[in-house]
Amino acid sequence: MLNTIGVIGLGVMGSNIALNMARKGEQVAVYNYTRDLTDQLVEKLEGQTITPYYEIQEFVQSLKTPRKVFVMVTAGKAIDSVIGSLVPYLEDGDVIMDGGNSHYEDTERRYDELKSKGIGYLGIGISGGEVGALTGPSIMPGGDHDVYEKAAPILTKIAAQVDGDACCTYIGPKGAGHFVKMVHNGIEYADMQLIAEAYTFLRERLQLSVNEIADIFETWNQGELKSYLIEITAEILRKKDEETGLPLIDVILDKTGQKGTGKWTSIQATDNGIPASIITESLFARYLSSLKEERVVADHILAGPESDEQSLDQDLWIEYIRQALYVGKVCAYAQGFTQYKMSSELYDWDLPLQDIALIFRGGCIIRAEFLNSISEAYQAQPNLANLLISPYFAEKVKDYQMGLRKVVCDGVNSGISFPCLSASLTYYDSYRTGISNASLLQAQRDYFGAHTYERRDMPGVFHTNWQ
Template sequence: MLNTIGVIGLGVMGGNLALNMADKGEHVGVYNYTSDLTDQLMEKLEGQTIRPFYNIEAFVQSLEKPRKIFLMVTAGRAIDEVIASLTPFLEEGDIIMDGGNSHYEDTERRYDELQGKGIRYLGIGISGGADGARTGPSIMPGGDREAYEQVASILTKIAAQVDGTPCCAYMGPRGAGHFVKMVHNGIEYADMQLITEAYTFLKDRLGLSVEDIADIFESWNQGELKSYLIEITADILRKKDDVTGLPLIDVILDKAGQKGTGKWTSIQAIDHGIPNSIITESLFARYLSSLKEERMNAETILSLPEIELQELDKEVWIEHIRQALYMGKICAYAQGFTQYKMTSEQYGWNLPLKDIALIFRGGCIIRAEFLNIISEAYEENYSLTNLLISPYFAEKTKEYQRNMRKVVCEGIQSGLSFPSLGASLTYYDSYRTGTSNASMIQAQRDYFGAHTYERNDIEGSFHTNWQE
């Protein structure tokens, strides 16, 4: 019997996806450039129909036509090398799917190259980590629509399911799938940083113990902040270090890593004139965290002004922080979905914003309760320019902004670093300001560079000789 799908790349993600496919009744052929990962996967089998191959031609020939090949290979040159090794054995109509974290522009290039050879290509965003790959991730396919229809039955089966609906939907043509995943990861950066700043205020300003903060996050996860990241934060705070007996969070070195997708999100926004300051500040916070030695030295030189901090009512301020975190999340998701909308309009992708929110409800890292509300907002008005002005979120920010301002001001006064909470509030205030201070910037540009300016009372472009 021929295999219904093949998987190349059997690291943790690829191996788990292959097992997931086999669990759902698919006959899966697998191949890896090093045989050790293939052998390790075969040792994990519990009756699933997975056939290993150690020769790429034999692997390709084992697949039913049109062949469906899923790549879980490191993004970059490795993807091109695998495609080059596959194409001599493929036929017109065969389908290659890239499930890695490829840059969407690389996906568009590969799509064009393979289309010229009659091979169909899908760039598929996958979110959920190793556990999601095994039990059901969020899946964001983009590329050849006809090819997607031929593999949809497999992808929707292996995806996470929420209320009987698979967390998988066609995103759009060419690189749309990988673009959606890229911005998902940017939102993830912002969400994580906002949570970290809330934790910092609870710990360093309110003086709460790690155990008490774990209880707070657990309680927050029962309400409107309910999400995967809030849930795991509570779990993280409860974990003890086996060596010292201390909370493990207290012995983890404060240097945060990143794999590039957050950077890509910020660069794309900058290149296309899209404001995503919260995501970008979250990225810069990780960069600054990596300067550990410099920060340790600076701590001995730089100081706060000598001020007397007032004791805060813990119960009152815990609620203030909850509201500030929720409003920060609203602003971060508003920026992410604005990036989806503006890029979709620029490229003519027609990204399904309502469906994007729905497929993020399960499997993925940013899955959260309020994604249902985001989906409803775009279902009611696809032309919505920004989530902040949807009725629900406009009312929430009206209700929560006062306490967010208190938290941001108190945190800054106390010497806490709030790059993302501060950026969220600045974004909100900038967006709600009908008449901004940009007139001064434009006047300066005209003064030193004769860049001209427009007037608010007369149409046309104008230049002033400012030194006359």
């Protein structure tokens, strides 16, 4: 019997995707450049319909036509190498799917190259980590729609399921799928940093214990802040270090890594004039965290504000920080979905924003309770300029903005760094300002560079001889 799909790349993600496919009834061929990972997967098999291959030609020839090959290798040159090894054995109408975190521009290049050879190419964003890969991730496929239809029965089957719907939908042409995953990761960066800042306030300003903060996050996860990241934060704070007995969070070095997708999100936004300040601040926060040795030295040299002995009403301020975190998260998602909207118009992708919100509800890292409300906002207003001005979120932010203001102001006065909470407040206030100080900036540009300006009271472009 021929295999229905092949998986190349048997690291944690690839092997779990293969197991997921087999558990959903697919006949899966697997191949890895090095034999060891293939053998490790074979040892895990318990009757699953997975067949290992050790030669690329045999692997390809074992697939039912049109052949479908799912590639799960490191983004970059490794993808090009795999494609190069596959192409000689593929035929017109076969499909290659890249499920890694490839840059969307690389996906578009590969799409063009393979289309000229008659081979379909899908750039597929996958979110959910190793657990999601095994049990059901959020899947974001981009490419030609007719090529997607060939793979859709398998992709929708292995995706996370929410309310009977698969967390997989056709995103758009060429690199749209990987673009949506890229911005998803940018939102994820911001969301994680906002949560870290809320934790910092609870611990440093309210002087709560790690266990008390874990209780708070568990409570928050029962309400409108319910999300995967809030849930795992509570679990993280409960974990004890086996060596010392201390909360594990207290022995983890405060240096954060990143694999590039958040940076790509910020670069794309900057290149195209899209305001993504919260996402970018979360990226810079990671960069600053990497300067651990410098920060330790600066801690003994640079002064902060004098200690404020004033105690805060714990219950009141826990509610303020909850409100602040909610507003910050809404602003971060608003920036991400604005990037989707503006880029969709720029690239003529017609991204389905309401459907993107729905497929984020299950499997993915940024899944959150209010994604239903985000989807409803775009369903009601398909051309909605910004989530902040949708009736639901406008009302929420109106009610909660003072919580954000109080937390940011108190944090600043206490010397606590709030890059994303403060960026959220600045973004909100900037967006709601009908007449801004940009008129002075434009006047300055015209003064020293004759860059011209427009007027409020009449059409046209003007220049003044300022001297």
